[in-house]
Amino acid sequence: MSTFGNLFRVTTYGESHCLSVGCIVDGCPPGMALTEADIQPQMTRRRPGQSAITTPRDEKDRVEIQSGTEFGVTLGTPIGLKVMNENQRKQDYGNKTMDLYPRPSHADWTYLEKYGVKASSGGGRSSARETIGRVAAGAIAEKYLREAYGIEIVAFTASIGNEFLFPPTATHPTAATNPEYLKVIETIDRKTVDSFLPVRCPNEESSKRMERLVADFRDRQDSIGGTVTCVIRNCPSGLGEPCFDKLEATLAHAMLSIPATKAFEIGSGFGGCQIPGSIHNDPFIKAPAVPPSHSGAASSVPRPRLITKTNNSGGIQGGISNGAPIYFSVGFKPPATIGQAQQTTTYDETEGVLEAKGRHDPCVVPRAVPIVESMAALVIIDAVLAQQARAAARSLLPPLKQTA
Template identity: 80%
Template structure:
């Protein structure tokens, strides 16, 4: 389906080459201050045509709020937002050759099998154009989380191909034990990430290696994949549900719903399998004092009394946030559309040679940064609403029982 979330519901619409793409959001807290200016920066970071190593499709991706706000404040009713597709070129796909082939590693074949029909241009709903609605909704969720709890979400490129920001070593098979990586999680911010454009990996030498690698694949009319790491700071403890809706499970769901994703790991991840429990266990320590500007106490969001000495758990234990930084990594495959001719079967089951047309990224990872941040914000927003709904009910019960005790003149049980 095209809907994500239980309390903060996000419904995206649109295809790659239709008139517009966008989103309808239900559950936006009333009186939240919101305008296009809060949303546009993330869409601009996501948009195509940013550099020589991205798709040349020229879209400005200007967002328009259609409903749900008045005088810069959310009304509590559904918010609709749209972005017009200004540079569609469906003719790139509507030729006799392209119509005969399900493109290798695209969703052409699976959509045809599922629906008995498919969008013939640009992959339809499987196109990354669909993520515009996610990013717009994520910007609203993030605005609430930042204003109320001081939550800070930052993603960056951690690898492209075999080029790593923090290569695995015998000493540090996972970045979770690397002091330099942990220091980066404490300090990294979006302006710093963007200053390393076009690759968006926060290290001059690594960024140069990665950019050269992407350029090499582009010149060969080929593509390459990579990984994005995301850190979420100032997360209140207690978010997430036990058993099936663990916070890391919801994050995995969100991240693996992004086009081109093929893997997810939280905290120490797969590298943590090579670390003994005596090192991997996160011992608890007293939480340091939090500056008032970051505490969120004025909004009724208390900070935890304890934190962990290490953070191999990635800020989540038992499926519930423990107050430490949440961090995870998402793997993206090489983009499926390449300029090289490929031998593959046609819809009529005969073998043929396909030379795909269209405008595509040789590597999607740098442009995926705001999409990962948006999906992280949507997960936390939903978890925040669930937890505060539960806490509110608990407070109502406490008040009712206290009133009953006072009325009866004796304790209740």
């Protein structure tokens, strides 16, 4: 369906080439300062036309708040967010050849099989335009998480094709054991990530190699995939709803709902399957004092008494956050629409050749970075609100004798 979340619920609407796209956010806490200026930065990071290696579709993606605030403050009522599609070009899809063929690896055929009808241009709801509503809603969620808990969410490009920021090695089959990778997880911020545009890989040499690789595929009218890594810092312990809504399960659900995703791994991931438990286990140590920088509202948030010495678990154990940084990676396939002629079959089962038209990304990974951040924020705020409700209900009961 088109709704994500339980207590912080987001319903997105719109197709690739309709008049507007956007969302309704229900469950945002009241009393938070909120204007378009809080949302627009993430919209701008996601928008097309940012560089020579992204789609040339020229959309400003200006967000408008339609409801749910008054005098720049949230009311607790549904927040309506709208972005106009200003640079539609349905004519790119309205030719006889494109009408005859379901595009290889695109959603044309499966949407038709499911609904018996499909959008005539741009992929409709399967288009990345749908993610605008997610990013707008995620910006609202992020502001609450940042102000209430001091939570930071940062994503970056970890690989494109066979070019890696931290390639697996015999010594470090999983990046989780690589000190250089862990340093990035602990310190990376969005300003640093965006200083490596257009690729958003926080290493000058790797970034240049990735940019050249994407440009090569673009020039050959082809496409390439890659991975995005995301870290969530200062997340309180105790988040997640076992057994079926474990925190890593809801993160996986969120990430694999993003268009073009094909893989998800958290913490040590698949590489962690190659190392013994004696190395993979995360011993507990006493938590250090909260740094002075965590002041204001975030300073009142309970912090764990224990932390783990290592973090192969990726900040989650038993489906519940343990207070360590949560980090995971998301795999994106090569964009399905390419300019090369492809041997395929028409809707009426006749073999032929399709040469797709339109304006498309040769690699979606750099623009997926804010989308991954936004979906992470939607997962965490839902988990936070659930835990707040549980803690509030428990606080009304007589205290129990503690055994540990």
